[in-house]
Amino acid sequence: MSDAISPLAPKKQPKMPAIDGVRIATAQAGIKYKGRTDLLAMVFDEGTTAAGVFTRSLCPSAPVDFCRQNLTGGKARILVVNSGNANAFTGKKGRETTAATGKAASKAAGCGESEVFLASTGVIGEPLDPAKFSHLLEGMVKEADATGWAEAGKAIMTTDTYPKYATAKVMLGDVEVTINGIAKGAGMIAPDMATMLSFVATDAPIDAPALQDMLSKGVGKTFNSVTVDSDTSTSDTLMLFATGAAEKRGAPRISDPKDARLAQFRRALNKMLKNLALQVVRDGEGARKxxxxxxxxxxxxxxxxxxxxxxxxxxxxxxxxxxxxxxxxxxxxxxxxxxxxxxxxxxxxxxxxxxxxxxxxxxxxxxxxxxxxxxxxxxxxxxxxxxxxxxxxxxxxxxxxxxxxxxxxxxxx
Amino acid sequence: MSDAISPLAPKKQPKMPAIDGVRIATAQAGIKYKGRTDLLAMVFDEGTTAAGVFTRSLCPSAPVDFCRQNLTGGKARILVVNSGNANAFTGKKGRETTAATGKAASKAAGCGESEVFLASTGVIGEPLDPAKFSHLLEGMVKEADATGWAEAGKAIMTTDTYPKYATAKVMLGDVEVTINGIAKGAGMIAPDMATMLSFVATDAPIDAPALQDMLSKGVGKTFNSVTVDSDTSTSDTLMLFATGAAEKRGAPRISDPKDARLAQFRRALNKMLKNLALQVVRDGEGARKxxxxxxxxxxxxxxxxxxxxxxxxxxxxxxxxxxxxxxxxxxxxxxxxxxxxxxxxxxxxxxxxxxxxxxxxxxxxxxxxxxxxxxxxxxxxxxxxxxxxxxxxxxxxxxxxxxxxxxxxxxxx
The missing domain is CATH 3.10.20.340 (ArgJ beta chain, C-terminal domain)
Structure with missing residues (x-):
């Protein structure tokens, strides 16, 4: 981690509103860093759909394999992210860690193991001991609340010099919905201490296939159009969660990605993905321009x-x-x-x-x-x-x- | 140019012998550098064959286009190389410069314009005025002699911290022949001030198609297996000239690249290409390892x-x-x-x-x-x-x- 904040950092951070259906907790697990948070739990209400885009590396990390598998179900109840250890190139031990963490998270959130998503960033090649943090998850789920966004971006930082946030309000049908996003860099990768992670959540009611379609199309001109050093992480992960809570307020449920009512949401999402991707570039290691x-x-x-x-x-x-x-x-x-x-x-x-x-x-x-x-x-x-x-x-x-x-x-x- | 010699420089330079049929002269044309040579003329006896391998860049320099065209004739009488200006991305003016230089060189060497080869290295995008050096060629051809090899490597340097030489003696049939080579780096490219150039000459009598076959196959595991910074020059040029002078001493003329008598020569040539390529790597900009x-x-x-x-x-x-x-x-x-x-x-x-x-x-x-x-x-x-x-x-x-x-x-x- 660098002490000096990038000269390209945003002049001020946005104030992150709550997203109905999302509760957040962070903790100091001491996985590698001392005196700072290094564990994030994002808890979703029942009915939350999920979409994801991952590294194209042919040697992906254990959490990437884990997420890819669970994404076929399209449902999410909890996301657990740790910094300090990437659980990448850790072989069989790596899979044991994701299995154990998945089990602990599903127990804590009271959901199926296929509704758990995991991401890890930090040192590569070192086994990540789930005992270091999995016991914390139950307490985190209990204390998680809707105001946790401001802390969420900090817990996932590695060589980042600033946390990365974005938020937007947009109309879906006649109802205003919210989109929040966080991200971390800081090389396109620096496997020892970086990896690009980004998590976006919304209260819009959008079915998983439509959500995935929108995310897959959205990355082309945003996250897949930025590069810091041409190196590709084993762990790059971008996920989008939709709690659907706005449906209670009258927002239409969207199942067709071509639905015209999605246009404004799609524009806002793409703008946010670009915003977060550029924040990653602007915090590229050593970046001055x-x-x-x-x-x-x-x-x-x-x-x-x-x-x-x-x-x-x-x-x-x-x-x-x-x-x-x-x-x-x-x-x-x-x-x-x-x-x-x-x-x-x-x-x-x-x-x-x-x-x-x-x-x-x-x-x-x-x-x-x-x-x-x-x-x-x-x-x-x-x-x-x-x-x-x-x-x-x-x-x-x-x-x-x-x-x-x-x-x-x-x-x- | 750096003042400090790379710590990976060879401990001593080889003593370069004469090659029968090759005469060399260098001059200070003052194209960009002052107080050092920046012009090389390598003059070949009649009957010299030529082979070449060039950059894969789709935006090659004017001299690369010029060489590719003349190489179809397979015959060489003079090679002119300047440092200080790459004559690359110079458009129509660039072609006018190679045409004017080709004409002056053919007049000086008393040969056809298709028997001239040119290479330029240095600043890119700046027009290269042939009047700065073409008037020197006639005098250079006159004073060129067989002992000029030791100076040849210096005249083509840009950001190189040392000149690059290699020499070998090898049997062709029952006759010993000589191979000499020079090269310059110093990034795989640094278009302002580098480009990989290498010129190899031998007195072995080898017909142009066989020479080209050997060179094209030789680069794969040598010059095409080195990289300094992944950047590809607009000007990379490797040429091999065979004067055939050893034929007078009884060396067999080789026209079939599969001729078994070539085996030893081919091994020596490939070893030299690797030696020169590694010298380029070891003088990569800023290289310490x-x-x-x-x-x-x-x-x-x-x-x-x-x-x-x-x-x-x-x-x-x-x-x-x-x-x-x-x-x-x-x-x-x-x-x-x-x-x-x-x-x-x-x-x-x-x-x-x-x-x-x-x-x-x-x-x-x-x-x-x-x-x-x-x-x-x-x-x-x-x-x-x-x-x-x-x-x-x-x-x-x-x-x-x-x-x-x-x-x-x-x-x-």
Whole structure:
């Protein structure tokens, strides 16, 4: 954990309202950290539906396997998240831990084991002893209350320098519903001490298949469009829970993801996912600048996204931004290595509104001074037009600084 | 350019012998650098054959396009290399420069324009004015001599901290032939100031198609198995020239790449390509450690290489090595993100001879102290057994240090 808060942290945290049907408790289990909370229990009323999106890693953590299996039931009563140990690459012991924790959580919440969801973040490869925290769950479920959101984000932090919150009110039919979300970073991964986790809850009554459809579609332009260091965690987990409590107040139950009444909710959800994803980027390890990369004119939007990620993951582009250097040559390099259709002589590149390259050459009108000034900002926008088609994508990343190397090179030794 | 020589530099440089049929001159053209040579002319006797392998970037530099075109003729009389400007992303002006330089070089060497080869390395996106150096070529061809090899490696350096040389003598039939090679790095790319270039010459009489076959096959386990920062230059160029002068001394002319008499030559060439490629890695920007990564037991050797490169390019693995941290959790992460068949519960991982993980868990016999001692070495070997098949690959990289960020972040601004 870093002592200094990222300079890109939000100026103030939103005040998190209650969500009808969700109660929260946190605790200090002392799994690894001392003097701070490291355990979160989110308890849901009966009837809560669940959706989830997980890491694409082929070596996922035990909790990811556990959640994927339970998600087939589509119902949730309790979510248990610990920080300090990721329970990843822990083999048979890892599965024993998730089984034991699942059992303890289901007993505490008085629900079936298939209604339990688990997430763990922290050190990888070390066995996580469920005895360290499973005995706390019963008390946590009892004391959990609707006002716990403000503490929820803190209990799941690892190398994060600030907790990440978002909240929104939106109309579903004629009834106002609430969406709350929390997240943690802080590398796209740093398996010792990070992993991207995010949990979103709402009182909207939405059936599990519709919820899953919305979440799966929502991540493409949000959580799946951010990268800190190109490394993918074994534990990345994003879950969405819908208690349905607003149904009592007259909100319509939604079972078809194409239901027109979902439009406003979907927009608000997608905006929240983007908000939380950007908070993760802005707290990327060592980050001093947020970088938005838009690629237009590619052969397809899939191709545009690949090119954008090639730029966003290039160490040379990221170090150039850290050095406040509008180094468009490195952008060209990253376009060239993406392996997607591109023609050097058609490329246009902008930093902010300044076109630095036009049709394969330095733009003659480009002012080095204006560009240098632009690069001093803490939010830098790079735009590349490929000039071949209509494919478009935007991704977000942060710069690569000496602090990233320090955090990740000095961490354990 | 860095003032400090890489701690991984060779203790001494080989003494480079003459190659019959090759004459060399260097000059100070002042393209960007002052007080050092930045222009190399390698002049070949009539009958010299050529082979080349170039960047896979879809936005290659003008000299790469020029070489690819001339290579179809298979004959070389002169190679001109400049440092200080890469003539990349220079559009129409870039092509005018290669055309003008090609013309001047062909006039100086008294050969056809299709027998000229060009390479440029240095700043990207800035027009390269051929008037800065093309007038020097005629004098250089006149003064070129067989002893110029020791100077050749210096003239092509950019951020390299040492020139890179290799030489070998090998029997072709009953006749000893010589192979000389030079190279420069120093990132896999750093478009402002690097690019991988390497030029190898021999007096062996080998026809162009056989030469190309040998070079194309030789790069797979050598130059195409090294990575400094995952970034691919617009200008990477590896060329092999065979003057055939040894034919006068009785060496057999080889036209079939499967000719059994080539076996020894091929081994020596591949060993030299590996030697030069490793010299590039060991001079990677900011490098303090060489990292060899071997993946065994993958589904195929192609799959093994992808996994190995995923590990080698992971910023988190590279920073862990810089921090002398045997962080096998990050190796698992990199296996998981490679997208290749892998099963967490079958993975074994070694640092040197120490098995740190066995079948998906920390190896109970693994000594943290012995591993910490091992990580202090300047050459670290990481081995991963996937446990699924017989595919195997080895790649080489270097660690990721704060100096890399400093070199690439502070470079221009």
């Amino acid at each position: 947020q970088v938005e990369i838009t690629v237009t004119g590619a052969k397809s939007s899939r191709s545009a996204k690949r090119i954008a990620l090639s730029i966003a993951n290039s160490p040379l582009v990221k170090t150039a931004v850290a050095g406040e250097d509008a180094n468009w040559g490195r952008v060209v390099m990253a376009v060239g290595k993406a392996g997607e259709p591109a023609d050097r002589d058609l490329l246009d590149i902008w930093f902010g509104d300044i076109r630095v390259a036009h049709q394969g050459e330095r733009d003659p009108a480009y002012s080095e001074n204006a560009t240098s000034d632009y690069m001093k900002r803490d939010e830098v926008v790079i735009r590349v037009d490929i000039g071949l088609g209509r494919g478009k994508a935007t991704v977000w990343t942060c710069d690569l600084t000496k602090e990233y190397v320090a955090i990740n090179g000095d961490y354990r030794s | 060489q990292v060899e990564i071997t993946v065994t037991g993958a589904k195929s050797s192609r799959s093994a290489k992808r996994i190995a490169l995923s590990i080698a390019n992971s910023p988190l693995v590279k920073t862990a090595v810089a921090g002398e941290d045997a962080n096998w959790g990050r190796v698992v992460m990199a296996v998981g993100k490679a997208g290749e068949p892998a099963d967490r519960d079958l993975l074994d991982i070694w640092f040197g001879d120490i098995r740190v993980a066995h079948q998906g868990e920390r190896d109970p016999a693994y000594s943290e102290n012995a591993t910490s001692d091992y990580m202090k070495r300047d050459e670290v070997v990481i081995r991963v057994d996937i446990g699924l098949g017989r595919g195997k690959a080895t790649v080489w990289t270097c660690d990721l240090t704060k100096e890399y960020v400093a070199i690439n972040g502070d470079y221009r601004s």
